[in-house]
Amino acid sequence: MGKRWSNRIALGVLWACGLITVAALGAVIVYVFVRGIGQITPEFIFTKPHGVNAEGGIGPTIWATLYVTGLSMVIVTPIAVLAAVYLAEYAVQGRLVNAIRFAADTLASVPSIVMGLFGFAFFVEAMGFKFSVLSGALALSFLMLPIVMRATEEAIRAVPKYIRWGSYGLGASKWQTVSRIVLPAALPRILTGIILAMGRAVGETAVVIFTMGQAIYLPLSPLDPGRSMTVHLYTLAMEGINMDAAYGTALLLMVMVLFFNLSARWLAARNRRLR
Amino acid sequence: MTDPHGRDEATPVSAGSGLKMMSRATYLKEALLKNVFLLCAVMAVAGVALIFLFVGYRGWPVIQNPGLGAFLFGAEWSATYGKFGIAPLVTGTLVVTIGALLLGAPLAIGTAVFLSEIATPGIRRIVRPAVEMLAGVPSVVFGFFGLVIIRPIAAEMTGGMGFGALSASVILAVMIVPTIATLTEDALRSVVPGIREASYAMGATTWQTIYKVLLPAAKIGIIDAIILGMGRAIGETMAVVMVAGNAPQFFKGLGAPIATVTSQIVIDMSYASGDHRTALFGLAIILFMISMGLVALVRALSRLNAKRS
Amino acid sequence: MVALLLLATPLTGCFGTGMPREEVIVSGSTTLLPIAEVAGEMFAEEHPGVSILVSGMGSSAGIESVTNGSSDIGTSSRELKESEKETGLDDTPVAYDAIAVIVHPDNPVTGLSTMDVRAIFSGVITNWSQLGGPDMEIGLVNRDEASGTREAFAKIIMDDARFDIGAVILPGTGQVRAVVSEVPGAIGYISLGFVTDEVRAVAIDGVEPSEEAVISGTYPVQRVLHFFTRGEVGQSAAEYIEYVLSPAVQETIVRDAGFIPITAKEALGD
Numbered sequence: 001m002g003k004r005w006s007n008r009i010a011l012g013v014l015w016a017c018g019l020i021t022v023a024a025l026g027a028v029i030v031y032v033f034v035r036g037i038g039q040i041t042p043e044f045i046f047t048k049p050h051g052v053n054a055e056g057g058i059g060p061t062i063w064a065t066l067y068v069t070g071l072s073m074v075i076v077t078p079i080a081v082l083a084a085v086y087l088a089e090y091a092v093q094g095r096l097v098n099a100i101r102f103a104a105d106t107l108a109s110v111p112s113i114v115m116g117l118f119g120f121a122f123f124v125e126a127m128g129f130k131f132s133v134l135s136g137a138l139a140l141s142f143l144m145l146p147i148v149m150r151a152t153e154e155a156i157r158a159v160p161k162y163i164r165w166g167s168y169g170l171g172a173s174k175w176q177t178v179s180r181i182v183l184p185a186a187l188p189r190i191l192t193g194i195i196l197a198m199g200r201a202v203g204e205t206a207v208v209i210f211t212m213g214q215a216i217y218l219p220l221s222p223l224d225p226g227r228s229m230t231v232h233l234y235t236l237a238m239e240g241i242n243m244d245a246a247y248g249t250a251l252l253l254m255v256m257v258l259f260f261n262l263s264a265r266w267l268a269a270r271n272r273r274l275r
Numbered sequence: 276m277t278d279p280h281g282r283d284e285a286t287p288v289s290a291g292s293g294l295k296m297m298s299r300a301t302y303l304k305e306a307l308l309k310n311v312f313l314l315c316a317v318m319a320v321a322g323v324a325l326i327f328l329f330v331g332y333r334g335w336p337v338i339q340n341p342g343l344g345a346f347l348f349g350a351e352w353s354a355t356y357g358k359f360g361i362a363p364l365v366t367g368t369l370v371v372t373i374g375a376l377l378l379g380a381p382l383a384i385g386t387a388v389f390l391s392e393i394a395t396p397g398i399r400r401i402v403r404p405a406v407e408m409l410a411g412v413p414s415v416v417f418g419f420f421g422l423v424i425i426r427p428i429a430a431e432m433t434g435g436m437g438f439g440a441l442s443a444s445v446i447l448a449v450m451i452v453p454t455i456a457t458l459t460e461d462a463l464r465s466v467v468p469g470i471r472e473a474s475y476a477m478g479a480t481t482w483q484t485i486y487k488v489l490l491p492a493a494k495i496g497i498i499d500a501i502i503l504g505m506g507r508a509i510g511e512t513m514a515v516v517m518v519a520g521n522a523p524q525f526f527k528g529l530g531a532p533i534a535t536v537t538s539q540i541v542i543d544m545s546y547a548s549g550d551h552r553t554a555l556f557g558l559a560i561i562l563f564m565i566s567m568g569l570v571a572l573v574r575a576l577s578r579l580n581a582k583r584s
Numbered sequence: 585m586v587a588l589l590l591l592a593t594p595l596t597g598c599f600g601t602g603m604p605r606e607e608v609i610v611s612g613s614t615t616l617l618p619i620a621e622v623a624g625e626m627f628a629e630e631h632p633g634v635s636i637l638v639s640g641m642g643s644s645a646g647i648e649s650v651t652n653g654s655s656d657i658g659t660s661s662r663e664l665k666e667s668e669k670e671t672g673l674d675d676t677p678v679a680y681d682a683i684a685v686i687v688h689p690d691n692p693v694t695g696l697s698t699m700d701v702r703a704i705f706s707g708v709i710t711n712w713s714q715l716g717g718p719d720m721e722i723g724l725v726n727r728d729e730a731s732g733t734r735e736a737f738a739k740i741i742m743d744d745a746r747f748d749i750g751a752v753i754l755p756g757t758g759q760v761r762a763v764v765s766e767v768p769g770a771i772g773y774i775s776l777g778f779v780t781d782e783v784r785a786v787a788i789d790g791v792e793p794s795e796e797a798v799i800s801g802t803y804p805v806q807r808v809l810h811f812f813t814r815g816e817v818g819q820s821a822a823e824y825i826e827y828v829l830s831p832a833v834q835e836t837i838v839r840d841a842g843f844i845p846i847t848a849k850e851a852l853g854d
Contacts, residue, residue: 003483004480006482007482007483010482011393011481013385014389015389015393016385017381017382017383017384017385017386017388018386018393018402021383021402021405021452022405024449024452025405025406025408025409025412027420027424028416031420032420051622052618052622052837052840079315079318080315082311082312083312085312086309086312086316087316090312090313096317100317102570102574103320103322106566106567106570107322109507109510109570110323110510110566111511111562112414112510113510113537113541114326114330114510114560114562114563114566117330117333117540117544117555117559118325118326118329118330120544121329121330121556142322145318146319149319173301174305175308196411199411200411203412203414203416205413205414206512206513206537209541230413230513233416233419234418234513237418237517237759238754239755239756239758240758240761240762241758253413253415253416254412254413254416257411257412260411261408261411353746353749354729422759427766430766435723435767436752436767520752520753521753522750524749532752534753542753543729545730546730
């Protein structure tokens with residue numbers, strides 16, 4: 001009797017845990033949506049802010065966000081993919097591989113504020129890139145490296161071995177096999193990883209605030225400064241004068257992040273079906 | 276993100292396929308490429324070293340001024356008066372982290388157990404993406420949500436202004452749920468199915484199976500998950516700075532404003548110079564070493580686990 | 585020194601394609617930064633070929649840079665020191681910065697002395713009952729140290745007294761106002777121009793904060809914001825200063841930033 005009841009109560013609690021977690025996400029999304037949707041107009045998306053309290057649109061911040069995210073993706077993808085090729089295809093378990101994995105894990109868990117200060121000290125000051133999209137992209141690529149590396153390595157490992165044997169059997173070299181057979185087969189999963197990492201970069205604040213600066217500016221050259229949407233939201237929310245724009249920015253930011261996440265999921269799901 | 280279990284650390288997929296005839300040119304090209312890949316892989320190590328060296332280099336002078344003891348154990352952080360003692364900030368971080376774990380860890384583990392043992396596939400298809408997407412919500416959005424929704428509620432509950440340990444812990448708790456839940460679910464899934472069946476066969480209820488069999492079996496994985504969740508809470512910045520109140524004082528109660536290591540860096544960095552800025556880099560290098568230490572701990576635990584099973 | 589680069593980097597106003605022919609360099613007070621910057625942007629739009637480069641490094645740095653000629657205009661939120669007066673800088677006041685001490689609208693305490701405010705913010709007085717109000721704990725809301733408002737408040741009110749470290753630190757005016765409007769026992773300070781009905785600005789030393797009281801000089805918590813120049817001023821710089829003093833800037837940007845236009849003095853018939 002007691003056994004049944006304790007079971008029922010415990011299962012109820014576990015159900016509640018699942019529900020609370022979903023509700024937490026739902027609350028954030030619904031709240032940001034309801035308060036922000038009224039702000040979204042073409043002017044808000046495309047024009048630049050003006051005046052001391054940033055009235056008007058947030059165009060330059062959207063552009064700066066996309067720019068820095070795109071640039072960091074271009075920087076990180078070749079390095080991360082080739083690194084993963086090494087780990088999955090070439091490396092033999094040993095000290096070096098251990099060190100690489102430990103370093104990747106560490107990079108994945110370094111607090112973003114530390115990455116921001118590092119980017120500031122190294123790229124902004126020491127390398128002389130100033131507050132710029134380039135500094136921001138380089139700092140972000142450190143953050144994205146372990147994510148893309150992990151996804152690519154798993155993708156490569158998931159490619160069935162017999163496909164490789166076929167290739168070797170035809171006399172292909174290792175690089176031919178990897179570049180023509182393995183990587184194409186692993187491509188959808190690699191893309192999923194890259195998109196997820198980009199979603200992460202879009203939502204990052206502490207890194208870009210100290211590497212790209214806070215100036216509202218439409219960056220054209222990689223050496224131009226800019227203010228990301230996250231930094232804009234932070235500034236507006238803490239300044240607290242123009243809260244309407246803060247809600248609008250939060251909504252667009254969520255839409256962008258969800259877009260990246262959902263397209264990664266969609267890609268992964270489609271890939272599973274194809275197999 | 277850091278997932279010590281999902282990975283197969285064994286030999287490369289295609290090891291042992293070196294038995295082939297190839298021309299000298301091909302051989303050279305292959306060897307060259309291999310080294311290029313190696314170089315890329317070593318970038319991760321180089322990155323970590325670079326961060327450590329550069330942040331450490333900028334923070335190093337705290338050894339002279341204010342001196343290591345005065346820096347680590349100094350009870351006062353006040354830029355105006357040139358006092359850079361980080362004890363209040365470290366305790367602040369400790370308080371909000373413990374708060375976040377007390378609230379967030381049970382919720383996350385509960386969610387993970389729900390996902391792996393109770394939910395029907397249909398429900399799982401809703402809950403699991405929700406958990407994953409929660410991980411993708413930018414921290415400044417969480418902070419914004421905390422500022423406009425959680426803070427007023429906390430103000431009602433504590434009678435203060437709502438900025439402080441309570442608001443920060445609640446927001447952090449939600450933020451660490453995905454980290455802990457995902458890794459815990461992985462750990463539960465890697466428990467051999469046989470013991471589940473054995474338990475049910477002996478007449479145990481679902482709950483008895485969960486807490487007498489599954490949770491103990493997945494213990495180390497769950498501890499790993501909690502440690503990594505802790506790392507996330509310690510390092511989280513923007514969400515905390517928006518709700519903590521940022522008063523560098525020792526813990527005075529759930530409703531009193533509090534500053535953490537990360538929040539103080541953000542608040543001060545825009546205008547700090549000289550010794551003040553050095554002290555901020557000193558804080559950053561401490562954060563770096565903490566997160567690296569936690570990763571090392573998790574790896575050591577996983578190795579222990581692998582050896583045992 | 586380097587620190588305020590964060591705010592200062594943009595070469596605002598040169599979005600266009602052609603290279604600007606003339607540059608006016610404005611540096612100094614962070615309090616004046618938003619005004620100088622936005623006015624500079626608007627000025628540059630009306631005067632193609634001119635760009636106004638604004639940076640905020642602090643008032644002292646601004647005065648120094650205009651003295652040694654590295655800036656055309658030095659902006660300052662403080663008066664010149666004796667030693668700086670000898671350098672023969674020309675002073676153009678551009679706005680009043682008055683700071684209101686705000687409480688919850690239901691708070692029965694309507695006036696405080698400078699000494700009371702100092703005692704409250706240094707943590708000596710902690711309960712409204714000590715000031716003739718209800719038995720309610722005082723909730724302190726302070727600004728971050730980068731804030732120009734905090735700098736002015738510290739100078740005018742606090743003197744040598746230290747801020748209580750237990751105060752909530754908020755990095756923005758609007759948040760201070762929002763929190764004070766919600767929490768019955770809270771007290772904070774914001775620029776007078778940002779005071780709304782949600783909060784009540786208390787009288788200081790018996791003077792209600794108002795534009796008139798600021799201009800006549802009876803309201804104590806205020807300062808004048810200056811543009812300093814030295815000797816002959818270039819044509820564009822002179823036009824820019826004139827523009828800043830025009831209603832187009834004074835009645836819009838200066839007010840939006842929470843300050844009181846310097847031109848309000850004439851309007852009052854002084």
